[in-house]
Amino acid sequence: MRITALSGGVGGARFLRGVLRALERSAEPVDLTIIGNTGDDITLFGLRVCPDLDTVLYTLGGGIHEEQGWGRADETFSVQGELAAYGATPQWFGMGDKDFATHIVRSQWLGQGQSLSQVTARLADRWGLPARGVTLLPMTDTPVETHVVRDDGSGPQAVHFQQWWVKEHAAVPAERFVVAGMDRAAPAPGVLDAIRQADVILLPPSNPVVSIGIVLSVPGVRDALRGTSAPVVGVSPLISGRPVRGYADACLSAIGVESTSRAVAGLYADFLSGWLVDEAEDLSAYADLPGVRVLPRPVLMSDLDATADIARAAIDLADAAPVAQP
């Protein structure tokens, strides 16, 4: 079974680890292609940082800081401390020494003319992903960066997504998101094929606006999802209208969408076949989405086994779900 998944960072990576565990439990061979969001990418200290791709690599490769959900386990912080001593900025994006090495080698390889796809494949080799049947693709090889237009009192200003998210904790309401570079972006090699040739397509409970939404905005991706014969099954990132972590509600608010699982499903309505929502969800809200099979069940990824249960339910729902009609 060829599975293709779109993914953001922490939530997506944890869900995908659940997918691998679910397949392992049933002794199914793994053929998983992950299309990772690169809108969060940022150049810091002259180094290219791809937070969502790294979180997927570290999580699936066994190097993740478990409690934190991002960054490496057993980190030291000599580099960041020295950069601060030199007065290098910014200091609000914390990176450990091991994590820095990833950014250094990525930047080195990019600087040698390799594409982000090629670099990501080399990084994935080190983390053992291909050996496990997993391919990680950046959504695009074109450098893109999500910026947030927000007004902190001095007028509307666009800042990098990471500044709004990491430094400002999304405290100042976003007015809109602008993805610099997206007008010139093309899907990375393999992205459209992974959507067209999949047996199942999964949308993890990643942020529907700044993670999944950014992947969907890569020219051609949404059309491929509408046109594929594979069922597309998503897992709602909201429980009782609130994100388990992060600021999905603030992101939804910025694009004028309610913080409900039903409203998030609406963002995917043109290609969605199945939708896993929290068991407390009121299903009557989905009456006007007849093409989508909605399954209420526990969707809190409380540990790996619970996450594997969710992943299994999503895969099984794909088998059962009708394919949405374009």
Place this chain on the structure above:
Amino acid sequence: MRITALSGGVGGARFLRGVLRALERSAEPVDLTIIGNTGDDITLFGLRVCPDLDTVLYTLGGGIHEEQGWGRADETFSVQGELAAYGATPQWFGMGDKDFATHIVRSQWLGQGQSLSQVTARLADRWGLPARGVTLLPMTDTPVETHVVRDDGSGPQAVHFQQWWVKEHAAVPAERFVVAGMDRAAPAPGVLDAIRQADVILLPPSNPVVSIGIVLSVPGVRDALRGTSAPVVGVSPLISGRPVRGYADACLSAIGVESTSRAVAGLYADFLSGWLVDEAEDLSAYADLPGVRVLPRPVLMSDLDATADIARAAIDLADAAPVAQP
């Protein structure tokens, strides 16, 4: 007293620390300008590394690994370990995490369009050099790199100086040195003025070929030394014909010069006024260098106090020495 010194890495930095100690002992104000060799510079993992400048910064700033003579004290090696895990090369140039931070911030600032002089001044700020009356100038802002032509059995081949020195331990005889970029190089801002306006010019016991020799090869530097009114006093890097550390003898051999203090003085004969040599030296060898006042004395930099004694002797010799005639 305005002192200007040319310098390589470990030996030069230790000598300069002795100069500062000597001035401190006599409560003299410090006005020291250091012209550092950048021929050893190398781009590793996409980062610009300036080993000699860094050794001067770390040594004078109190951050040096004392026993090693280069690199930072209390280092960890997470970054290098991760780079190895990613298969990044080369692995023969060991850099600690704190050291990496210097290369990261330098590369960042260079990438922003700042000159190596400007970047070096910012790094020196962090290490407190300006506050102590010390200015560190790179010999040039033009990227230059010393390459070594040597034949390891497969025919003559040029490799970066660091490969020959650090990886190969100068084991394969060098046929010649080629400084890539030097034809386009100009002295960095302040370099020629520091030579012309000095009261004393010091040549530390740095490698006469690949450190001092490279600084001298920057267009204009040698002419400035010939033309300055300041006495130029050097300290021989050889004791009993052998370098205390490093491979100065292998370097001298490559340019067809004997490994003797007398032969090294010959390399500087057109501007040298004073020359400190080991006390066991045979002074009759200098009979044909009448413009140079030769002072035999202990020149082993065994500790900081001994080094300060050597520095003091060099400064005093400058007062006593005739200025070499062009």
